[in-house]
Amino acid sequence: MSDVLQLNRPVAAVGVGQTPFTSTDKAGTYVEMLQRSASEALDSASLSIDDIDAVVLALAPEALMGVNHAERWCIENLGARDKPVLRIQTGGATGLSAVQAGFSHVASGLYERVLVVGADRVRESGDAQKIFNKIWDPFYERPLPFTTITMIAMSAVRYMAKYGLTEKQMARVSVKAHHNGALNPNAHIRKEVSIEDVLDSRYLAWPIKLLDACPQSAGGCAVVLSSADAVKPEAQSPAWVTGISMAGESYFIGDRLEVSERGYDYGDAEALAVAAERAYAMAGITDPKSQIDAIETYASFTPVEVHNAEALGFADLGTAGPLFEEGFFDLDGEIPLNPSGGVICTNPISVTAMVRFVEAVLQVQGNAGAHQVEGAKTVVATGAGGSHQFFNVAVVTSEEPKK
Amino acid sequence: MSAPKVRIVGIGEAGGAIPDPEASLETTIFAAASAALADAGLRRDDLDGIVLAASDQTDGRAISSMLTSGPAGAYLNDEINAASSPGHALALAWMQVLSGTHRRVLISSWGKASESTFGVQAAERLSAEPFYERDGGASALAAAAIQASVHRAASGDPEKAARAAAALAARNNTTVTAEAVAGSDYVASPLRRLEVPAEIDGAFSLLLERADIGSEGVDIGGIGWRSDIGRLGERSLGRLEHLDHAVADAYGRAGIDDPGGQVDTWYLHDYTPDAEVLAYTPFGVCAAGDALDLALEGSAKVNPDGGSLRGEAPFGGPLRKVLEATRAIRGGSAGRAVAHLTTGFAGQFQTAVVLEAKS
Numbered sequence: 001m002s003d004v005l006q007l008n009r010p011v012a013a014v015g016v017g018q019t020p021f022t023s024t025d026k027a028g029t030y031v032e033m034l035q036r037s038a039s040e041a042l043d044s045a046s047l048s049i050d051d052i053d054a055v056v057l058a059l060a061p062e063a064l065m066g067v068n069h070a071e072r073w074c075i076e077n078l079g080a081r082d083k084p085v086l087r088i089q090t091g092g093a094t095g096l097s098a099v100q101a102g103f104s105h106v107a108s109g110l111y112e113r114v115l116v117v118g119a120d121r122v123r124e125s126g127d128a129q130k131i132f133n134k135i136w137d138p139f140y141e142r143p144l145p146f147t148t149i150t151m152i153a154m155s156a157v158r159y160m161a162k163y164g165l166t167e168k169q170m171a172r173v174s175v176k177a178h179h180n181g182a183l184n185p186n187a188h189i190r191k192e193v194s195i196e197d198v199l200d201s202r203y204l205a206w207p208i209k210l211l212d213a214c215p216q217s218a219g220g221c222a223v224v225l226s227s228a229d230a231v232k233p234e235a236q237s238p239a240w241v242t243g244i245s246m247a248g249e250s251y252f253i254g255d256r257l258e259v260s261e262r263g264y265d266y267g268d269a270e271a272l273a274v275a276a277e278r279a280y281a282m283a284g285i286t287d288p289k290s291q292i293d294a295i296e297t298y299a300s301f302t303p304v305e306v307h308n309a310e311a312l313g314f315a316d317l318g319t320a321g322p323l324f325e326e327g328f329f330d331l332d333g334e335i336p337l338n339p340s341g342g343v344i345c346t347n348p349i350s351v352t353a354m355v356r357f358v359e360a361v362l363q364v365q366g367n368a369g370a371h372q373v374e375g376a377k378t379v380v381a382t383g384a385g386g387s388h389q390f391f392n393v394a395v396v397t398s399e400e401p402k403k
Numbered sequence: 404m405s406a407p408k409v410r411i412v413g414i415g416e417a418g419g420a421i422p423d424p425e426a427s428l429e430t431t432i433f434a435a436a437s438a439a440l441a442d443a444g445l446r447r448d449d450l451d452g453i454v455l456a457a458s459d460q461t462d463g464r465a466i467s468s469m470l471t472s473g474p475a476g477a478y479l480n481d482e483i484n485a486a487s488s489p490g491h492a493l494a495l496a497w498m499q500v501l502s503g504t505h506r507r508v509l510i511s512s513w514g515k516a517s518e519s520t521f522g523v524q525a526a527e528r529l530s531a532e533p534f535y536e537r538d539g540g541a542s543a544l545a546a547a548a549i550q551a552s553v554h555r556a557a558s559g560d561p562e563k564a565a566r567a568a569a570a571l572a573a574r575n576n577t578t579v580t581a582e583a584v585a586g587s588d589y590v591a592s593p594l595r596r597l598e599v600p601a602e603i604d605g606a607f608s609l610l611l612e613r614a615d616i617g618s619e620g621v622d623i624g625g626i627g628w629r630s631d632i633g634r635l636g637e638r639s640l641g642r643l644e645h646l647d648h649a650v651a652d653a654y655g656r657a658g659i660d661d662p663g664g665q666v667d668t669w670y671l672h673d674y675t676p677d678a679e680v681l682a683y684t685p686f687g688v689c690a691a692g693d694a695l696d697l698a699l700e701g702s703a704k705v706n707p708d709g710g711s712l713r714g715e716a717p718f719g720g721p722l723r724k725v726l727e728a729t730r731a732i733r734g735g736s737a738g739r740a741v742a743h744l745t746t747g748f749a750g751q752f753q754t755a756v757v758l759e760a761k762s
Contacts, residue, residue: 005451008406008503059486061465068460069530071487072747073633082645084652085630085752086491089459089484091466097483101495107502109406110656135465244504248482251470274479282504386469390482 007282010401011106012238014113014231015045015224016358021188021346024123024218030065031077033119033220037351038078041115041222046234049079052224053111057087058098058118060350060385063134066125078117091135091385092298093246094118095221095354096392100244102225112230119220120350128216128349136387141253148300149213151253151388153205156303158267160207163318165306167207171198172325173302174211174344180331181341183370188217189345212302214347221351221358228400239361243283243395246383247274253387263317269304272311272382272391279380280313283395288313292395293376294363295329295337296356298384300347305329309337312380312393331371339363339371353383357394364398406501410761412620413443413610414726420603420714422517428462431606433474436511439608440476443618451505452481456492456512458718460526463518475511475608489607489722490744490754494626496611506613512719513606523602523717531748532633543674544599546635546748548591551677553641555593558695565593567698568676572598574701575673575712597712598676605716607723614762621732624659624739624757627652631751638749646685646753653741653755654687662687666704666757667737670724672745673710682743686755707731721745728758 017040019033027033042048055078062068071087088098095118102116122128129147136142144150159165175195181187193211201210231238249271250256256266264270276288285291295312299305309320314335323329329337338344340359343352360379362368373379378397384390415438417431426434440446453476457467464470468484485491489512496508516523524542531541555564569584576584576597584597612618629645629652631638659665669686673679676698683694688705708727711720721744728740742756 005506006503008501057487062459063465067529067533068526069458069487069747072530072751073532075630076632076634076637080630081632082629082648084494084628085487086485086495086628087487089457089466089486090468090482100483101485104495104498104502104504107504108498109501110498131465135469137470246481246483247479248472248477250478251473271479275481278481386466389469 008107008109010228011103011241012226012228012231013223013241013361013396014226014235014238015041015047016361017041017044017222018186018355018358019219020186021217021219021348024121027121027218030119030121031074034074034117035077037119037220037222038115038117041224044236045224046232047113047224052083052113052115054084054105054114055080056098056102056114056116057085058094058116058350058354059087060089060091060094060120061131063131064120064122064125064128064349090390092349093353093383093385093390093392095351096357096381096383096394097246099223099354099357099394100246100392102223103241103244106225106227112227114225115222116225116354117222118351118354120348121218122216122347122349137252149208150205152301152304153208155266155388156207158265159303159307162267163321165303165321167199168195169321169325170207170212170302171195173305174198176324176330177338177342177344180339180371181345184340187341187345188215208301214300214343217346217348219348221354223354223358236367237365237398239364239396239398240401241394242397242401243279243285245275245278245282246390246392247271249389251389267307268317269307269311269391272308272393275391275393276312279393279395285395289335292335292378292380294339294373294379295335296340296359296379297338297382298343298353298356300343302344305337308382331373336373339368339373353392356381356383360396364396408614409497409500409623410612410614410618410620411609411623411729412612412618413439413445414729415439415442415608416605416723416726418603418605418716420601422604428515428518429470429474431515431604432471432511432513435606435608436474436476436509439509439610443610445610447476450476450480450507450509452499452508453477454492454496454508454510455484456489456719457484457486460530461514461718476509488744488746488752488754489719490628490752493609493725493756494628494754497623497626500611500613506616508611509608510611511606511608512722514717514719515604516602516717517604536635541635541748543748544591547675547678548594549635550640550749551594551675554677554681557641563695567680567695568598571676571679571698572712575706575710594675600674600711600715603714603716605720605723607719607726609725620761621729622759622761624759625653625656626754626756627656628752628754633751635748640749641681643681643685643750643753646682646750649753650685650755653757657757659757666739666741668707668731668740669705669743670728670740671705671743672721672724673706674745678750686741686743718746725756732758732760
């Protein structure tokens with residue numbers, strides 16, 4: 001089914017919170033980070049936890065934290081006893097999926113204000129890549145060996161073979177990301193790098209090098225979603241969520257190697273295009289290049305920024321690499337992509353996709369500080385999870401939807 | 404714009420008490436999801452989205468939904484995983500349709516006890532709070548036993564409460580007598596082996612649709628869900644205020660103010676007989692103080708299917724309560740039925756679902 005449906009009522013983000021992101025050994029405890037980000041989001045909405053009708057928890061792979069069903073023992077730390085609480089887990093896409101669940105709470109008309117909150121300590125149980133190997137099927141793909149690094153390396157190789165992407169173009173993506181991250185006080189990695197720095201960094205899995213890759217971060221993130229009627233006058237400007245959707249790929253990467261009807265294969269991001277198609281339809285976006293002012297996309301590795309830009313409709317398939325080189329996606333370019341520095345600079349997995357959403361909210365509120373995109377009114381945020389399998393898209397705008 | 408009514412138009416179930424060595428987790432989920440689609444006369448392409456309740460812990464996977472979303476019908480379509488409870492997945496799907504963003508949503512949840520190498524309870528221990536309660540031996544079964552102890556002691560007549568539990572277990576499992584239940588081995592004092600459901604394999608699917616599409620089905624009158632805190636030592640295990648509020652939300656949304664007169668059948672989550680008895684008063688099955696007598700007498704209006712003692716799949720199993728309530732209304736034995744689902748230790752997460760014959 002693909003027809004556009006009529007939303008029951010509009011939903012706004014009225015408060016956001018993030019902890020500064022860092023390495024796990026320097027971060028607070030899990031519940032401290034939940035509390036800090038939730039408090040900041042509530043404060044910015046001029047609300048307390050008593051004003052919140054329901055809570056959505058964003059908690060991704062349990063193996064990363066070493067405790068199962070952590071939603072069962074953090075409720076008291078949020079003051080959410082006796083509230084409706086549910087937990088979302090869609091791997092790396094969790095943060096934006098949780099926002100989508102919170103959106104449904106408010107849009108349904110059942111709840112006026114919902115707190116969406118999560119946190120992660122990615123190295124709590126050791127190197128995340130050893131854990132990530134376990135997300136694959138134990139008989140076929142786990143022994144290859146797949147990690148999230150080798151998974152994207154394989155996609156990048158395919159993209160390079162099809163479209164001619166170069167390692168220098170990938171390095172240009174990293175230079176942009178690190179430049180933007182240096183301007184973001186919450187980013188985990190805040191350091192400018194040069195093309196040479198990236199090209200000289202060690203290979204993790206060809207063609208991915210250390211500076212093409214995200215860090216393993218810790219921190220918390222929170223959003224307060226509200227109906228239009230429940231927005232407090234003293235709160236920050238509401239950011240309206242006009243489109244939101246998710247789409248999933250096949251589990252086995254081997255099933256994505258053929259060229260699809262849309263002309264995508266594993267070098268591209270077909271499910272992201274599908275999710276964007278639906279979110280854009282909800283939001284009335286027919287020409288993303290002219291209607292969207294900035295992009296906050298979940299890209300853990302530099303080649304992913306390239307194919308994400310295409311799947312989101314900002315370049316034709318195979319053409320984004322040169323655009324990054326030309327500065328089209330720079331902070332002062334035509335359409336800034338990841339003005340926050342993106343996932344290349346910060347990756348606290350449970351909430352990484354929520355951070356994309358929060359950064360989109362800050363942009364349309366004009367509250368993004370040194371990495372503010374001038375005049376940003378409509379921003380698209382995306383998440384990604386699983387074996388580059390789950391993708392979600394949200395459109396956030398400063399303009400209240402017409403009733 | 405007013406929110407549309409939501410209807411259950413298809414149900415599907417797979418698995419059973421005797422594990423099928425040929426059935427993988429994926430094929431079991433696929434069988435349930437396909438059955439729900441077939442029941443509604445629909446295809447996967449007719450769906451606007453999939454909502455899962457997948458427990459990584461139960462499935463033994465780092466991200467269960469990576470594997471399980473495909474057999475549940477998700478591919479290049481909207482999908483989400485409410486990993487805390489199958490009741491939450493149902494509530495989320497309901498809200499998606501109420502929101503106007505989805506017309507049809509397929510919900511699936513499951514548990515496959517036969518694939519658990521060290522047993523379901525060993526896995527459950529890993530969800531206990533890691534610093535204090537895990538070392539104390541907390542598990543779902545241990546927590547249920549503590550709750551049963553608290554309930555029996557708080558009743559003022561522990562011996563009567565024990566007799567009521569045995570009687571209830573014998574009513575639900577008609578192959579045994581109350582005496583046999585009371586004489587069976589302890590699995591976690593005071594719970595006896597014949598008072599606790601066997602852990603089995605099962606997958607369950609429900610297909611929700613906007614009622615204004617006009618298909619045949621069973622309407623969702625209202626859903627309520629509330630949560631208690633995690634620490635067992637700080638909870639009132641014998642008096643579940645969060646269940647009171649979940650029921651009040653569901654009944655309020657369904658316009659029920661006299662449950663005794665307005666509800667025909669309750670499918671209560673009887674993970675122990677004590678849990679069933681504890682739910683009587685919050686759901687309005689009987690007045691406070693009458694619950695033990697009702698359990699001793701037995702009520703044809705509660706768990707007429709035999710309840711969870713037929714065997715319960717871990718994590719996803721409680722979704723069967725909603726399927727049974729749907730069947731009761733479809734079959735004409737009830738005009739309005741209520742389903743009750745819990746997850747977490749000693750019913751930490753409570754969901755109440757009111758279903759009604761098509762309006």
